[in-house]
Amino acid sequence: MRVLIIGGGGFLGQKIARSLAASGTLRGEPITAMDLADLAAPPPMDAPFEVACHAVDISDATAVSALFSSRPDVIFHLAAIVSGQAEAEFDLGMNVNLFGSIHVFEAARALGTNPVVVFTSSCAVYGGEIPEKIEDYTQLNPQTSYGAQKAAAELLITDYSRKGFLDGRAPRLPTVTIRPGKANAAASSFMSSIFREPLQGEEAVCPVDPDYALWYASPRVTVANLIRCAEIPAASFGENRGFALPGRVGTIGEMIEAMRKVAGDEPVSRIRWEKDQRILDIVTGWRPHINPVKARALGLAADASFEDNVRYFLEDDIRR
């Protein structure tokens, strides 16, 4: 079992790699080698199997094709230009999120082995004029370039799968929180920073009202779901490889109360409330009410409570 993680230097790519290094198996087979690829080669990683790290730009078809000379059995394709940047730099978003994904699908097809490809889509594919409650059969109606590029790549991975070129799985991730590390330029950045910074003794600004609701999942549950996505038998996916992952709906206020239960009053007192219209304009269009019937039937899970998310962050990411 050879595994390739593209975007393997990123937040979720690193966590998937560490989880596979810890378990040593995938799809019931021992992992014999793992390749991690990202724009800059990811750092080496301890594992009970060989790990090779590569610098590859997926917008370069030739480089992607060379990367596949390792003939992976399972590919996690996580490389992406995220929402804020894909909106500001349209051509870069197209080149990475759409054409780069097609390069990955084509390289997988060229293996001729029908390899498993897990492609991380996003709930940003929803938006615009669709019913408030989103079902598995609700139209993908993205209102960002990032969402449009993810939705187009989903359609293609379903078609490549139907043709037998690859065995694709395209879960739509909820907002993953609490994301460790530094704040980034994403409009959703506050959905992690208002917990992450206060839990580490720092101030954070919340740009929305406490009743703002979001659809979220913890990194720990997301990584488990993505690995499980690689393990589910192909036939279970039916006639579409894209589907919403389970998540939880919570308001910012409820999530803060959960943090209070786990970590006391002090972190909560470090949140400053300061509305930011630019952020509100973007995140108000996002959709928290998703009913992921298909994903639940596939055995994919949501967190039990946001208290868990807080605990996971303290256990997995602060390491104090």
Added chain:
Amino acid sequence: MRVLIIGGGGFLGQKIARSLAASGTLRGEPITAMDLADLAAPPPMDAPFEVACHAVDISDATAVSALFSSRPDVIFHLAAIVSGQAEAEFDLGMNVNLFGSIHVFEAARALGTNPVVVFTSSCAVYGGEIPEKIEDYTQLNPQTSYGAQKAAAELLITDYSRKGFLDGRAPRLPTVTIRPGKANAAASSFMSSIFREPLQGEEAVCPVDPDYALWYASPRVTVANLIRCAEIPAASFGENRGFALPGRVGTIGEMIEAMRKVAGDEPVSRIRWEKDQRILDIVTGWRPHINPVKARALGLAADASFEDNVRYFLEDDIRR
């Protein structure tokens, strides 16, 4: 007003060109010039304005960019590899239906004038696990490569429109019948040939049962709808440029009875019934129950009866 019709040598492209030549106007302005482009240069056409004919392969980005040196105000983009061929020749379908469409969108964007682009999508974007009755917010779940490529191009034309790169309109056409000319290799070919051939004294084979239902529109109504799609104000389209055009649901049996009313018993007697499992396998997945609320609100129309379709064919296409 300069008009460009890409795929202008095809069935609908020729009919749009002739309709514009007859009216001489579009969007309330006199047409000053029309360019017709297709794989082979379309034949010259009489019109009250200059008509230029070009041989262009849209899978060649440079050729598409050169075609746009005429700086069109309205582009009809009809060039496509149709369903049967896109299924048999996957790479050709991708190169024309997806990448070729992107070349057209990029050339329109490069004009910097936000030109109107009418892109003909198809009801083949529907399929798979979706409710029987299709609403405007039902997921596009194509089960053919042609449908997947059309659906992906729809997502992009909506995003290009949102960004202000072009002013796109992506109507999903019903099966257009009665199509003149020769039978083609499309699985839907019989939906025209069982009327077209008998109305001209020839035999035809019907490969499905009389109770097989389809979603259809006449060429005359389709051409009027496509021209109207170019004329509707951009703001009316809301947050998605893709939408199902109006059509009619009819069973083959009902459509044959309509032909009998217009043309008598003789043509009906020329239909032979001979089931064809290969055709049944494809067309059984198609969806006749579409509720095009948005298109009706936009003032787009369906035929009044299949008797009209038969009459239009006799008037427009046989010219006897």
